[in-house]
Amino acid sequence: MLSRIFLATALGCLIFFCAIFCAPSALAQPPAANQMPSVIQVPAAAQASPHFDATAATNAYLAQIPADKTARSDAYFEGGYWLILWDFLYGAVVALLLLNLRWSARMRDLAERVTRFKPVHTCVYWLQYLVLTSILIFPLTVYEGYFREHKYGLATQTFGPWMGDQMKSLGVGLVLGGVVVMLLFGVVRRLPRTWWIWGAVVTILFTTFIDLIGPVYISPIFNTYTRLNDPKIVEPILSMARANGIPAKDVYTMDASRQSTRMSANVSGFANTMRITLNDNLLRRGSPEEIQAVMGHEMGHYVMNHIYKGILFDSIETVLMFACLYFGLGWALKRWGEKWKIRGVGDTAVVPLVVLLVSIFSFVFTPVDNTATRTQEYEADMYGLNTSRQPDGFAQAAIHVGEYRKMNPGPIEEWIFFDHPSGRNRIYAAMRWKAENLKLFMSQQ
Ligand SMILES: [Zn+2]
Structure with a gap:
């Protein structure tokens, strides 16, 4: 009986897959990524002034x-x-x-x-x-x-x-x-x-x-x-870490672009496995100021x-x-x-x-x-x-x-x-x- 259940569901999925592959897929031409501009200018109203x-x-x-x-x-x-x-x-x-x-x-x-x-x-x-x-x-x-x-x-x-x-x-x-x-x-x-x-x-x-x-x-x-090596990125982050009493020696990056266009960073693990990681989408598209702001946020998770x-x-x-x-x-x-x-x-x-x-x-x-x-x-x-x-x-x-x-x-x-x-x-x-x-x-x- 159980094998019949499996057979039926497997068959159902096979039909489903065939439908996906045989239909002229809308995904043949992937739609443009929903990307915001990489560099966002500081708008006039957000620039420092006495009337800010x-x-x-x-x-x-x-x-x-x-x-x-x-x-x-x-x-x-x-x-x-x-x-x-x-x-x-x-x-x-x-x-x-x-x-x-x-x-x-x-x-x-x-x-x-x-x-x-x-x-x-x-x-x-x-x-x-x-x-x-x-x-x-x-x-x-x-x-x-x-x-x-x-x-x-x-x-x-x-x-x-x-x-x-x-x-x-x-x-x-x-x-x-x-x-x-x-x-x-x-x-x-x-x-x-x-x-x-x-x-x-x-x-x-x-x-x-x-x-x-x-x-x-x-x-x-x-x-x-992977461990991030670019001193232009790593040094300001490690400096910020030292200033906040965080014993970090390395910053990690990961190939999130393998799955998605999302920009993000995270702090994960604890004790010996605690690490701060910024994903490659953020690294590729984020400005240095943006990366520092995000890393400051991640350090907040750590310190608190x-x-x-x-x-x-x-x-x-x-x-x-x-x-x-x-x-x-x-x-x-x-x-x-x-x-x-x-x-x-x-x-x-x-x-x-x-x-x-x-x-x-x-x-x-x-x-x-x-x-x-x-x-x-x-x-x-x-x-x-x-x-x-x-x-x-x-x-x-x-x-x-x-x-x-x-x-x-x-x-x-x-x-x-x-x-x-x-x-x-x-x-x-x-x-x-x-x-x-x-x-x-x-x-x-
Ligand atoms: Zn967070």
Whole structure:
């Protein structure tokens, strides 16, 4: 029966692929990238003068963005709001399908025929589950990750390498997901009453471990990381690091252009694996002032211990999520457990139900997570302005990331959907900083 399920889904995907390749593709001619101008001039109203006004300067910066670019990045970003909903609903349908058609129970039975040794049994189930669900959600994955990105000129990959990255992600999911699922079922089976507390502890330790090893062992699976050598770029950054008490000796760059046109930078890992990386799109298109402003922001994350605070926040949320799981699973299994042929919380067939409940939790928590991240990003913005003293470089960076983020949302929209302050708010913060530090710029003139 299960092989028939696989056959049917695989066949469906094959037809889907044929349709993609045979149709005269709109992607034969990739649309022009939605690129803002690389160098953004400091508009007259944003130049230091005794009449400098932060709001007028902000408006002058925003007025530099061509209207068609704004419309396009607004459409891209607002489409993302709907995708949160569609991803959630599609995932819920897949989970309910696996439960109601008892495919999950059948996968468990098959895994039991392979082995009764619990840890291996769990892994065999996980392998089937992940492959089957990846196939079922593939239409949405390919639309969201490939066609839509190309439509908005943000993607640089052709289908083959994109699919290669998907396969790598699947491999990572099989290994890391397999380990965590094995550990969690071990906990549930041994501690039937308190599993939700210990399950949360295992999850927290595991995700912290992944955060630690990620920059060194996982990210390089997808991109090449190299030490940056150009002293023109590196020296001002390292000088800024020294001035802020950051023991950095190197700055890294990575070939983000392999996948996308997005300009960005990040600070990742912690302890020995902590590193600041600026991607090659930023390096190629950003002005020195812009790069310094962005690096100042990243250093803010480091100095204010945002990674540790993030881990703490995620830990609290994880405990809350496991408590919800404890009650949610008990409630759902009492009602439908028999129908779905799930024997209990310790039965691997319960996985789609767990995924469904976790996705409901994450969906509801979207604004909370976004607000937590956005608050840290705002703090890093303030730190970056103070340390780089490049408000115009910062405004230019805000416009560049506006290639894929809406610049000027309403306040509620920003609260719900934005994990960074909006472009307008970031430029305004930079211009406000400039207004309060005008003497730094007046003396240069
Ligand atoms: Zn940041």
